[in-house]
Amino acid sequence: MSEPQTPRILAPHLQSFQHRLVRMLGKVVQLRGDRAIIDAGGNVDVILNRDSHLAVGHAVEIIGKVDGNLHVKVVAATDFGTEIDFNAANAVVEATHRHKEIFYED
Secondary structure, X not given: OOOOOOOEOOHHHHXXXXXXXXXXXXXXXXXXXXXXXXXXXXXXXXXXXXXXXXXXXXXXXXXXEEOOOOOEEEEEEEEEEOXXXXXXXXXXXXXXXXXXXXXXXX
């Protein structure tokens, strides 16, 4: 059995990926209890799980499911620290969408 696809997306792509599992890289802007806001080409509301250990100002990769309100419910979160080049990372995401037939199925 193959692994589920987790296309890389940014905030502007959320609408197109409702109810799908996705992967996002963003900077943690705010933490509030079981929720966070990350900047991933725009602010994204993230619903954390109990294993999510985020720090404001750190880069985080989220694997999660986009809900009907365009929030992302976390399945897994990885802290990438503070040394991420978001311009390069966002360019990779945009390239995957220009050539989506290589990276994921619609």
